[in-house]
Amino acid sequence: MFGTGVCWTDKLRTFLDHAVSMLVASLRYARGTNCLCRFARWHHHGAWTASSTSPISGARRLLQTQASALGDNVPFRKQLKDEAKQRKHIARGNVSGISEDGVDNATLAAWELTVGLEIHAQLNTERKLFSSKFQQAHHVPLKLICQGASTSASEQPNAHVAPFDFALPGTQPNLQYATVIPAIRAALALGCQIRNRSQFDRKHYFYADQPAGYQITQYYQPFATSGRIILHDLDGIAPEDARFLEIEIQQVQLEQDTAKTVLQPPSEAMLDFNRVSHPLIEIITMPQIHQPRTAAACVKKIQAILQAANAVTTGMELGGLRADVNVSVRRKIQSQKTLGQRTEIKNLSSIKAVEDAIIAERNRQISVFESGGTIKGETRGWTLGASDTVKLRGKEGEVDYRYMPDPDLGPLLISSELITKVAETLPQSPDHMVKELVEQLGLTIKDAKTLVELDDGRRLDYFDLVRAEFEALCYRLDGQSTINAADEKQSSVIIANWVLHEMGGFLSASEVSFSVDRVPAEDLAYIIFMLGTEKITGRTAKQLLGKKFHGDTRDVGSIIRNENLGLVHLSEEEYVSMARELLNDHPVMVAQIKDKGHIGKLGFFIGQMMRKGEGKVIAQRAEAILKKLL
Numbered sequence: 001m002f003g004t005g006v007c008w009t010d011k012l013r014t015f016l017d018h019a020v021s022m023l024v025a026s027l028r029y030a031r032g033t034n035c036l037c038r039f040a041r042w043h044h045h046g047a048w049t050a051s052s053t054s055p056i057s058g059a060r061r062l063l064q065t066q067a068s069a070l071g072d073n074v075p076f077r078k079q080l081k082d083e084a085k086q087r088k089h090i091a092r093g094n095v096s097g098i099s100e101d102g103v104d105n106a107t108l109a110a111w112e113l114t115v116g117l118e119i120h121a122q123l124n125t126e127r128k129l130f131s132s133k134f135q136q137a138h139h140v141p142l143k144l145i146c147q148g149a150s151t152s153a154s155e156q157p158n159a160h161v162a163p164f165d166f167a168l169p170g171t172q173p174n175l176q177y178a179t180v181i182p183a184i185r186a187a188l189a190l191g192c193q194i195r196n197r198s199q200f201d202r203k204h205y206f207y208a209d210q211p212a213g214y215q216i217t218q219y220y221q222p223f224a225t226s227g228r229i230i231l232h233d234l235d236g237i238a239p240e241d242a243r244f245l246e247i248e249i250q251q252v253q254l255e256q257d258t259a260k261t262v263l264q265p266p267s268e269a270m271l272d273f274n275r276v277s278h279p280l281i282e283i284i285t286m287p288q289i290h291q292p293r294t295a296a297a298c299v300k301k302i303q304a305i306l307q308a309a310n311a312v313t314t315g316m317e318l319g320g321l322r323a324d325v326n327v328s329v330r331r332k333i334q335s336q337k338t339l340g341q342r343t344e345i346k347n348l349s350s351i352k353a354v355e356d357a358i359i360a361e362r363n364r365q366i367s368v369f370e371s372g373g374t375i376k377g378e379t380r381g382w383t384l385g386a387s388d389t390v391k392l393r394g395k396e397g398e399v400d401y402r403y404m405p406d407p408d409l410g411p412l413l414i415s416s417e418l419i420t421k422v423a424e425t426l427p428q429s430p431d432h433m434v435k436e437l438v439e440q441l442g443l444t445i446k447d448a449k450t451l452v453e454l455d456d457g458r459r460l461d462y463f464d465l466v467r468a469e470f471e472a473l474c475y476r477l478d479g480q481s482t483i484n485a486a487d488e489k490q491s492s493v494i495i496a497n498w499v500l501h502e503m504g505g506f507l508s509a510s511e512v513s514f515s516v517d518r519v520p521a522e523d524l525a526y527i528i529f530m531l532g533t534e535k536i537t538g539r540t541a542k543q544l545l546g547k548k549f550h551g552d553t554r555d556v557g558s559i560i561r562n563e564n565l566g567l568v569h570l571s572e573e574e575y576v577s578m579a580r581e582l583l584n585d586h587p588v589m590v591a592q593i594k595d596k597g598h599i600g601k602l603g604f605f606i607g608q609m610m611r612k613g614e615g616k617v618i619a620q621r622a623e624a625i626l627k628k629l630l
Contacts, residue, residue: 442489469525
């Protein structure tokens, strides 16, 4: 069978190892309380095994199941990032006339890229969209009541699953009307028109993560249409798009989410049905984006708008938002207005992934056309650190999905009064919040945008808490504030610096995510207050922040007293004496400052004075003394 002189059993085992990832299998079993659904798998010992306690089965996606050979101490994610950086470094440093994306600049200039976005966002709601479950009524024996199944992102797998989520025979969708409210907030925040009447449809496909064999969505009559996103240069759009760009939103539709697939290398995948029927909105933009960087900026802007409107659970980093991108290229010299054949890249889970995947697919399509080939409509995938997209399957169309109105659901009716009420209670937009931070509090635009967009908006909430605690410390006993409007702007800038940069330094060094509980707002406000009133030095303030960040449970005042960290003010004579000694020890640097105007070298002397003063030197006073002597 495999030729003479070769052990056919080894060949068979190799063949099956490679073929197993393409087998259709969805046998599942319950493992204790952690009821993750497991696909049948091929063991390396050569035996086929499977177990199941559930009668429900279905086909599965084609998954890449072979794990890379990694070192014991190198995380897979870090390895991919390092490899991608190395490839880009080689492309930038060793090839002249090549863009940072690895394509000849002259070739790139001859082609026009067109991108359309499809963004899926989980709505911020306690109930699933169509799932209901029966529970026994309190104090009423043998009576069952119907209650909406709850959503869950962090509970143990398969802990929040209703019969409809498993598509058990006889179950039907039961629309939970409260889930529509955050969808309306999202659509209004995106400038869309809300339809009073919309309809649910079935999108047919068969994967293990959707056991019903179809997804309930809104294909023909979505609930919202005709929105727009306004992008500015400060949003990070490409320079080629000037300073202003408007992207139209074709429609926003309600739909149910699918189960979460968890890969278990080398040859296993597990399903968590908690996510099934979690309410989603799909935001579809018009194909009006022509730069990868602008596409990433658009996704980031939409994410910020949805979070500000309190419409979604989390951002891309925590899995609450996913993006599909439709990419096509055509020669700029073409006179026809039709776009090139598009391909779709699915399930991009970060802002950077959106940009990198578009670059990779654009380069691939240009390369195909330049070599005389044609582009086929297909669905492609992209993984972190990759330089190429990979084909997943041929592109499905309207006929393949067999769209049809859902016969189990009536029309979705939204009254004009409800739309008006939601619009009146809509929170501020991110652009408006940035404007207030800049004009009223004196922050830079960069810091203001970072506060608004970072950590799903939680960093901005923390900033507001610290400001409130700081202002409370600045009030005298008679109830009058000790700071005026100018001082308020200055203090806000200082607080923003500590919340963003000082705190950010500790977060980056420790490789942990931000939490408002890590350093309580009152503790950071007290540290900044003590620094502003010259009770401690900047160096001591950073030490105090570090102690609280790493879990010191004492209050800041106790730490200062117990460890003698309070500032003992030096006299002006002591400042002058210390400064003269340093200046005499470094005559060359003194000459460079005096004769050549190298004012930047003054920082060296300030740093030396602060080290020598052992926490007693205030940087501003040291600078003033040094300038006076020089």
